[in-house]
Amino acid sequence: MNLGELFPGSVLGGRIGLDVRVERGSLNRGKRVRLQSLDSEEEVEIVGIEMLSNRDDPNIVRIICSQPKLLRLPTGRLEGWAITEE
């Protein structure tokens, strides 16, 4: 979700939040990953990982990323997207 639009007056300004499940590889702060939808993709940087476990599925973590410059993210939930390692 576009946290920057929802909470512009906080440190989340200019950030997006993605609830992700790590299927391969690993995630850490500072890592650059590719955010992919069905028809477009763009590199973003992981600037944070929320230290808050997902109650329904602990293997899902919320990562905070830089706002993509070209990809237009709708406000609200995003589904069907993937991130891949560079």
Next chain:
Amino acid sequence: MPAGYRGRGLSQPEVDAITAAFRAAGGLVDQSPDAQQYLKTRKAGGLTLNEQTILLPAKPTRTAVFEELVHAEQFRSGVTIEADTGGVLRFEAEAAEILIRHRHTWQLPRDELRQVIANLRNIRAELQRLDTVE
């Protein structure tokens, strides 16, 4: 795991005193209205995003402030999330253990500490369940 520890909310001078060293080292404690709104949506009594960024409500509990400072320290040491390892659960368990270990030094209220212990039990049970499943 919890929606934040319940207890007495600290005054701003108390929060400032506890986080003084963190902020002096370049850390940012965001208690802005938007940060507080986000915490409500996440049902969290505090949130740490990386080694330099903590979100806190207007009147956080003493335990919540120290927990977020512990998480910031974990980031400083290196946080890596790998596949099927329970996400951030292990870091939450470690943070709870550190809170319990330092309960006297940090003067954590007894009622909040009880919640930390209960939380740790729940996390360990969840980790065990995940280990069994995988």
